[in-house]
Amino acid sequence: MNYLVKSYDELGIDAEISLMDPVGKVKEFQVILHVSPQIIGFFQQIISIQSALKLLLKDELLQNAVPVSARCFLSDAANQQSHISTLSELLDCTMCIVQQPPLDGSKLALWLQLQTHVSRGNDGLPYYEHNSYHHYYTSADCGKKRSISEDSYHQTLELLEEYEVQLVERGCTIKRDCIRTWFCVRDVDVNYQGIVKARRENFIQHGLTKDTHYIASTGIEGSNANPQVKVLMDAYAIRGLDEGQIRFLYAKDNLNPTYEYGVTFERGVYVDFGDRRKVYISGTASINNKGEIMYPGDVVKQVHRTWDNVEALLNEADCTFDDIAQIIVYLRDVADYQCVKEMFDTKFANVPNGILLAPICRAGWLVEMECIAIKPIQQNKYRDL
Numbered sequence: 001m002n003y004l005v006k007s008y009d010e011l012g013i014d015a016e017i018s019l020m021d022p023v024g025k026v027k028e029f030q031v032i033l034h035v036s037p038q039i040i041g042f043f044q045q046i047i048s049i050q051s052a053l054k055l056l057l058k059d060e061l062l063q064n065a066v067p068v069s070a071r072c073f074l075s076d077a078a079n080q081q082s083h084i085s086t087l088s089e090l091l092d093c094t095m096c097i098v099q100q101p102p103l104d105g106s107k108l109a110l111w112l113q114l115q116t117h118v119s120r121g122n123d124g125l126p127y128y129e130h131n132s133y134h135h136y137y138t139s140a141d142c143g144k145k146r147s148i149s150e151d152s153y154h155q156t157l158e159l160l161e162e163y164e165v166q167l168v169e170r171g172c173t174i175k176r177d178c179i180r181t182w183f184c185v186r187d188v189d190v191n192y193q194g195i196v197k198a199r200r201e202n203f204i205q206h207g208l209t210k211d212t213h214y215i216a217s218t219g220i221e222g223s224n225a226n227p228q229v230k231v232l233m234d235a236y237a238i239r240g241l242d243e244g245q246i247r248f249l250y251a252k253d254n255l256n257p258t259y260e261y262g263v264t265f266e267r268g269v270y271v272d273f274g275d276r277r278k279v280y281i282s283g284t285a286s287i288n289n290k291g292e293i294m295y296p297g298d299v300v301k302q303v304h305r306t307w308d309n310v311e312a313l314l315n316e317a318d319c320t321f322d323d324i325a326q327i328i329v330y331l332r333d334v335a336d337y338q339c340v341k342e343m344f345d346t347k348f349a350n351v352p353n354g355i356l357l358a359p360i361c362r363a364g365w366l367v368e369m370e371c372i373a374i375k376p377i378q379q380n381k382y383r384d385l
Contacts, residue, residue, distance in 0.1 A: 001325055001374065003350035006056060012036035012045075013052035016352035018325040019061075020374045025275050026130060026385045028374060029065055029114040030326035031056070032352040037105030042080055045107050050087055053110075065114040067093040068128045069137040071234070073109045073356055075101035080108070081225035094126060096139040096234045098184050098222040100330070100356040103337040109354050111326070115385075125166060127239075131383040134239040136170070138163065141233070143226040152185065152194030152230040159233040160202045170239060175207050177237045178215050179246065179269060180280045184222025184232040185361075191230050192361045195219060200264045210259040213248050217265035218283035218370050220330050221359040238271070245272050245382055249281075251312035254289055261291040268313040272377065274384040279317045279373040283330070284309050285365040293364040299336045302366050303343050314373055323373040324351050330358040330368045340367060 006015040013033055020028045033052065035045045056062060070091050074080045077099035088095050091112070102109040118128040118135075127134040140163065142155045164174050172178075183199075185191050196219075208214055222232060249268035250257070258265055270279040286294045286302035287309065295301035314320060327348060331340060334357055341355055360368045 001323055003352075006059065008052040008055060011048040011052045012039045013048055015052065015056055017061075018352050020276065020325070020376070022275055022376060026118070027065060027116040028325070029062065029112070030352050030372065031112040031114065032326065032354050033110040033112070034102070034104060035106040035108060042076075042107045043083070046083060046087065049108065049110060050090060053087075053090055062114060064116045066116070066118055066120070066128070067091045067112055067114050068118065068135065069093055069113045069236075070095040071111045072097045073100045073102055073111070073354065074098065075107045077223060077225040094137040094139055096182075096232070097224060098232060099224065100184070100220075100222050100358040103331060103334060103341075103355045103357055111328070111354060123170060125170065130385065132240045133383070133385070134170070136237045136239070137234075138166070139232070139234045141224060141226070141229045142231065143224070143229045150228075152191035153198045155229070155231040156183070156195045156198035156233075157202060159231060160199065163233070163235055164206065167237060172237055172239050173206070174215070175212070177239055177241065178235060179238060179271060180236045181215055181217045182234040183217065183219045185219065186223040186230045188219075188221040188359050188361055189363060192219060195231060196263050200262075203264050208264070210257065214258070214264045214266045216248075216267070216269040216280050216282045219265070219361050220283060220368065241271070242382060246270075247272070247317070249279075249313045249316045251309065251316055252289060254309045254312040255287060256289045256291045268317070270317045272379070272382055274380060274382045275376065276385055277317065277319070277375045277377050278385075279314065279319055279323070279375070281310055281313050281371045281373070283360075283368045283370045284313070285360060285362075285368040293362060296364050299339060299366045300343070303340060306367060306369055307347065310369060310371065317373070319373045319375050321348070323375045324348065325372045325374050327351055327353040327369055327371045329353060329355040330360060331355065332359040332363075332366050336366060
């Protein structure tokens with residue numbers, strides 16, 4: 001994995017970039033853009049990030065690269081979300097907008113995924129195609145359909161049901177083709193259990209059980225500008241995979257199966273293509289193989305245990321920390337930011353990362369991380385990405 005930083009000092013923007021650059025094949029970029037908190041005001045910050053994006057997308061490094069998905073992290077969605085449309089138009093890809101304040105003091109940050117050699121399509125959902133794979137990145141909420149009386153359980157059911165209809169209309173199923181989900185929950189301490197119940201019931205209906213598999217996922221605090229919306233759901237699915245291309249990660253010496261404490265997601269997943277392995281590590285925290293929180297109240301020890309767990313999952317995919325392309329870190333307490341930032345800056349000095357204020361689904365967890373890893377492989381069984 002190659003890492004670099006593009007700094008646009010006059011704009012107060014740093015773009016942290018990881019690049020997989022195999023000769024003659026698809027290039028992949030993970031980019032996280034940070035805004036200097038010294039730029040006063042949201043409007044000036046968004047102007048700066050848009051200006052830097054225009055320069056970045058024209059940069060020779062990203063020649064022929066197309067944004068395939070984006071996530072914009074806001075500090076105050078109620079006052080900011082309506083002003084993001086120009087950013088979305090510039091990127092021209094599926095973009096999730098979520099209130100998860102960047103803890104560097106800025107008002108927004110942006111995570112982008114880009115690829116070369118892909119063509120855009122739209123069969124009712126936008127997708128990106130190469131080598132007969134269709135990559136679907138989707139982002140949804142119930143804001144236009146739900147009254148304020150509806151709870152997180154019913155909103156989650158509707159999000160899943162609508163998503164599953166969309167997949168079936170495209171010859172896919174959630175069980176066979178969905179790789180990754182993210183659930184962002186308004187007031188996670190109150191509303192997370194509704195998501196857990198709805199997801200479990202829905203998955204059983206669609207043949208997803210502890211004897212088959214679940215889906216890699218993150219469930220975390222997050223909201224948008226509509227106070228009626230309690231749940232946001234992002235998902236990534238691939239049409240065209242062969243049987244055996246998707247493998248799930250367990251690391252049972254470190255972590256227990258999630259169903260043992262009543263939730264239904266996989267710790268991680270990887271997809272093998274002909275030229276690379278892509279690994280998606282779910283939201284991971286300081287837990288042991290009995291499902292117990294380790295080191296309550298000690299954020300430093302929790303970070304170390306989280307790293308141990310992530311490393312065990314990566315090793316199961318024959319990967320290491322050197323293969324990580326991006327990291328998102330979630331913190332429950334803003335007071336832990338400086339300590340955690342220093343730890344991640346030391347451990348992962350070059351990896352694009354974002355550290356966000358986003359309470360985790362169990363109050364005792366002070367920190368959680370997710371990541372994507374990409375590793376070149378040599379095999380001819382499957383088509384290249």
